[in-house]
Amino acid sequence: MNVRDSEAVAAELAAAGHVQADDEESADLVVVNTCSVREKAEDKAVGKLGLLCKSKRERPGRIVGVMGCMAQRMAEELFNRVKGLDFAVGSRAALKIPEIVARIEAGSTRIWFPGELDGIDVPNGHTAPGISAFVTILLGCNRHCSYCIVPDVRGPEYSRPAREVVEEVRNLVKGGVREVTLLGQSVLRYGRQGKPVWDEEPAPGAKFTEPFPRLLEALSQIEGLRRIRFTSGHPSGCTEELARAFRDLAPVCPHLHLPVQSGSDRILREMRRGYTSGEYLEAIGRLREAVPDIAITTDIIVGYPGETEEDFEATRALMRAARYDNSFIFKYSPRPGTPAALLPDDVSPEEKDRRNKVLLADQDDLGVGNNSEWVGREVEVLAEGPSLRNKARWSGRTGQNKIAVFEPPQGIAVGDLVRLRVTRANPQTIFGDAMGQ
Ligand code: SAH
Ligand code: SF4
Numbered sequence: 412m413n414v415r416d417s418e419a420v421a422a423e424l425a426a427a428g429h430v431q432a433d434d435e436e437s438a439d440l441v442v443v444n445t446c447s448v449r450e451k452a453e454d455k456a457v458g459k460l461g462l463l464c465k466s467k468r469e470r471p472g473r474i475v476g477v478m479g480c481m482a483q484r485m486a487e488e489l490f491n492r493v494k495g496l497d498f499a500v501g502s503r504a505a506l507k508i509p510e511i512v513a514r515i516e517a518g519s520t521r522i523w524f525p526g527e528l529d530g531i532d533v534p535n536g537h538t539a540p541g542i543s544a545f546v547t548i549l550l551g552c553n554r555h556c557s558y559c560i561v562p563d564v565r566g567p568e569y570s571r572p573a574r575e576v577v578e579e580v581r582n583l584v585k586g587g588v589r590e591v592t593l594l595g596q597s598v599l600r601y602g603r604q605g606k607p608v609w610d611e612e613p614a615p616g617a618k619f620t621e622p623f624p625r626l627l628e629a630l631s632q633i634e635g636l637r638r639i640r641f642t643s644g645h646p647s648g649c650t651e652e653l654a655r656a657f658r659d660l661a662p663v664c665p666h667l668h669l670p671v672q673s674g675s676d677r678i679l680r681e682m683r684r685g686y687t688s689g690e691y692l693e694a695i696g697r698l699r700e701a702v703p704d705i706a707i708t709t710d711i712i713v714g715y716p717g718e719t720e721e722d723f724e725a726t727r728a729l730m731r732a733a734r735y736d737n738s739f740i741f742k743y744s745p746r747p748g749t750p751a752a753l754l755p756d757d758v759s760p761e762e763k764d765r766r767n768k769v770l771l772a773d774q775d776d777l778g779v780g781n782n783s784e785w786v787g788r789e790v791e792v793l794a795e796g797p798s799l800r801n802k803a804r805w806s807g808r809t810g811q812n813k814i815a816v817f818e819p820p821q822g823i824a825v826g827d828l829v830r831l832r833v834t835r836a837n838p839q840t841i842f843g844d845a846m847g848q
Contacts (some may be wrong), residue, residue: 412594413479413525415534415545417444420478420505421535427509427643431538438584440512445481447560449744453481456494464495473831474498474515474617478505478775480564486523498522502565503530503550528566535579542795542826548576548626549595551733554645554670558715561596570601573608573622578631580636589826590793598641599623599648602826608802624656631660637828638793638810641670643710646686646694654701662829665702666736674729674800675722676713682751688729695733706736706811711770714743714763717756723766730773736781736811738774740767744784775838782836783815790815791845794827813841 420442421431432438442462445456456477463475476498477489486499497520498511504526505575511522532546552559552565579630580591595601595633602608602622613620619628630639639662646669657663669691673679676687698705711726742763745752759765792807792815799806805819807829817831823845 412547412596413444413545413596416479416505417442419534419536420444420508421538421727423506423509424512425538427513429509429512438771439470439472440476442478442508444508445477445479447480447484447564447746449741451744452542457489460489460496461642462491464636466823471841474512476500476508476511478508479501480560483520483525483528483564484560486525490521490523496521498524498659500524501526501528503528503532505827506532508533524761528623529569530566531569531581534656535575537583537586540583540586540588540786542793543592544583544588544590545592545594546576546579546583547571547594547673548641549598549601552596553600554597554685555758556741557681558746558749558751560749563748565596568597568600568604570595570603570608570622572603572606572610573602573626574610576626577633579632581590581633583634584635589636591626591636592627593639593641595641596643596821597648599644599653601626616624619652619656621650621652624650624652626675627656627660627663629664635827636662638662638664640664640812644669646691649694650695651697656694656695657705658701664812665705666708666810666812667698669679671729671733672710672712673715673718673722674726675718676725678718678722678844681717682712682715688725689801692729692732704811706813707733708737708739708812709733709735710739710741712741712743713755713766713770714758716743716751716757718743718758718766723769729768730770730777730801734781735774735777736813737778740770740774741769743832749772752845756834778838780839781843785813785841787845788833790831790833790841792817792831793831794819794823794825794829796825809841814839815841817843 446452453538469471474497480502482499483502490496497515507524512637521599548571552562553568556563608622619625644667672693674688687720747757790809794807798816800803804815804816809815830846832846833843835842
């Protein structure tokens with residue numbers, strides 16, 4: 412999501428007449444986009460800002476700013492800790508950056524522009540996109556999971572009107588984009604509250620009546636758009652309709668990032684995730700029944716306050732039951748102002764580290780079988796161009812988001828969908844031969 416916001420700011424700056432620098436070294440303006448989800452990410456950003464501001468000695472006139480969640484959360488502290496910081500802008504006000512830069516160029520210093528935390532200026536500009544683009548469809552988050560700072564720093568949920576999203580995607584496709592990834596903290600909540608996102612009710616007898624599956628259907632009809640992805644999901648959004656959308660709408664890729672966080676029902680309740688491990692597995696079951704090959708990936712937090720060995724083993728069991736294609740494991744980090752931060756952070760760093768390693772190894776075991784199961788089967792790959800390692804071959808991703816490498820057939824172009832027969836696989840990559848082109 413930060414990559415997406417940074418791109419939108421770059422597009423605004425370009426529209427205001429700025430030119431992208433070749434590298435950080437030569438840039439007259441550097442804006443650091445920040446994340447507050449874990450303390451480590453914040454520490455890194457402060458370090459980076461410090462170095463950039465020091466570099467102003469060798470580069471007089473250089474402007475250094477900060478945007479994103481940390482700016483929202485602790486602008487004042489950042490101005491105190493980072494000498495020479497020129498500006499900070501709130502997480503929903505980043506589109507104001509060109510204006511702020513102009514004020515600094517005119518002589519202002521230390522500008523803090525918080526904007527409104529419930530602002531609805533959606534970052535919708537794109538810099539020259541390749542074949543793949545991100546599109547933000549939902550701002551903020553209303554879930555308030557006990558450990559999470561996102562609702563505090565990103566504000567309340569806002570779903571963009573569907574016609575605005577369709578228009579943005581249509582324009583991207585005109586510019587050559589073949590794949591979009593729709594973004595939202597809890598993307599399946601799209602249009603479930605607040606102002607209706609659709610101008611009209613679904614037609615009588617319509618196949619899709621829920622706001623998000625309807626959006627998928629509308630986007631699927633855009634000619635030239637080959638693939639639609641979205642992230643992140645929540646089990647409550649894994650309805651029969653969503654399962655049907657995965658099955659029946661050809662551009663919708665068979666992959667869902669569905670963070671579970673823990674396999675222990677007690678911890679899930681404390682985290683206020685709004686589901687039990689059983690309900691979570693049922694949600695996956697619904698999707699797999701419709702699309703047996705769907706890839707499911709997850710996020711897990713280890714060492715949540717009070718997490719016992721038994722809770723941890725429940726997480727391991729759930730990982731096996733879910734047969735994840737990939738897992739991102741995070742060590743719990745107390746975030747100021749969240750309900751969980753009031754609880755003692757009582758799992759030691761060494762124990763968090765151990766649990767982290769155990770889950771990574773468990774995921775490796777799950778992953779080894781995963782790719783080899785594709786050998787001998789057909790997959791469809793969106794061609795991205797020559798592979799980085801061996802320029803004679805091309806690479807792309809399967810619908811399941813796995814990297815595939817193949818000999819390019821005659822006349823192939825970037826953005827083509829290519830069918831491959833898989834000849835071999837290692838845990839990271841699938842290799843195949845193009846069929847019938
Ligand atoms: N909205 C997404 C997650 C966004 S944050 C969702 O709910 O699915 C990305 C991931 O960071 C989360 O899934 C969680 O695993 C992790 N995370 C969030 N807060 C954290 C914290 N305080 N400590 C450690 N990891 C955290
Ligand atoms: Fe944070 Fe929960 Fe919202 Fe995800 S759903 S951003 S974890 S509060």
